[in-house]
Amino acid sequence: MSVEVFPLRAEVAVPCGCVLGEGAIWDQRTGTLFWVDINEGALWSWRPQGGEEAVSRPLGERVGFVLLTPDPDVVMLGLKSGLARFDLSSGTRTALLSPESDLPGNRLNDGTAAPDGSIYFGSLNESDRQPSGHFYHWTGERLSRFGESTVTTNGPAVDPARGRLYATDTSRRRVCHYPIGQGGSLGERRDYVTFGPEDGHPDGMAVDAEGHVWICHFGGGRITRFDPDGEPVLVVPMPTPQVTKLAFGGPDLDTIYVTTAARDLDREIDPMAGHVFKVAAGIRGLPAQFCRVGLG
Template identity: 40%
Template sequence: MAVIEPRVAARLGATLGEGPVWDAQRGCMWFVDIKGKKLHRFDPVSGTLASADAPGEIGWALPADNGRLLCGLQAGLHWFDPDTRTFTFWRSVEPTLPGNRLNDACTDRQGRVWFGSMDNAETAESGHFYRLDAGQIDRVGPGPVSITNGPAVSPAGDRIYFTDTIGRRIWQAALHDDGSLGDPRPFLSFTGDEGYPDGSITDAEGNVWVGFFGGHGARRFDPAGREIEFVRLPVANVTKLAFGGEDLRTLYTTTAAKGLSAEERAAQPHAGDLFAFDAKVPGHPLALAHVA
């Protein structure tokens, strides 16, 4: 079997690259540098990268059905206008937890937004998962944990995955049409040298891709939790993947330089860059965020 060789799609050396998401309407990949307080837009056709300064640490950005991007920052939810390149504060999520910030998100087939919060110091178990549905924010799923990641929804829209990065485990729960959840139950746990499970996504067959911080790669698991593929990257900290391109057959991968020593940074000159490789199984279209 041929070994997949990820290629560098964009060089930027992000401190904490995260949150890639394909924007089918604009034909670009959005992703962030959380600690660099940047929102990046990558055009795969031209190979160009454009960046906007965020008004705080930004965990994610999701294309919405109002033409803007809904973004999760430390201060709460913001709107980003791609035309004016400006951020506008919308609403708080955890006003009584100033040490928390928002971290990672996805949409389901109805456009509901699922996202998590985390302790920005990565020590206290103060992070929770949330559902944004028709303007209402509700706490859902497992928790509290220190670092939330995922969430990820199956292509059929009937299952959702939640990740506890520090606890090295992923839960799964039934996702019903009305947005309610079944009881979370264990899906995967890790105890070895895989690293820490970070962001996750699903492909068209319902397999789950997980980036591993400190794990030098990404792993694909079938719906039963069996590992079926490992793609090694030339950097230690692999954060999250996203399918892109018109056919959703290219997997883009964000990475991070955060936490590397000077020696490790010298040995990993592409740490923090955006990578890409061809997927054996394509992704599935993601719904625009709907918050009205």
């Protein structure tokens, strides 16, 4: 199977220069893009159609991801200390769950909401040495762990049409998928994609409306679109190597917004590092699901 190279260049959408930009997610209700700068402990938001400047909210600790809730003024955050509800208007933060209070060298890293409103998320070892990272599923009443322990988890993403959960073991350069059963329980893990050393490491991902999976290459300077069988069909080159996460956005959900990182890079050599980019993909994504647990 031949792999197409996307012909249009990625453009800078927000010149934010994040140290470790991550967690891009689009709120279709308000036309808002959210993302985080993990190392700076900041939650970012931007409305492309409103002509507004991007807003950075300091959180006082490292933050791995942001999820939407049914209330546009409330989001769910995956912090170093655990899951928390955050009111965008007042800045009020309510701690909900600390799944790894016994692992001070860990933090939460990436997550996604499922169609039933539960959350799949993961953690990592901040020293990048110990395989103490885990994947979790939280229903609001029950917290369960799945998959193997590893150094760095990433990219939980759901394909609701196929009833699949995709999960990235960044450290081992592989992406797997699980069948989603009743109550969000997961079946047997199956291999999906394995990266070679020349590909960088698989990072964040998103599923489009056709059931294809777009995976970011951290250290590989690109995004690859894979079909449901794990075959690569499209490559989108990026102008900076540390590509972390993408979200489908815009009025028709056919623009991809991409977060990147500047960690350990020389900004004089790579001035694009850490910015948020946009690509007119022309392929529709899926709207973000709402987190419905831990809302009181």
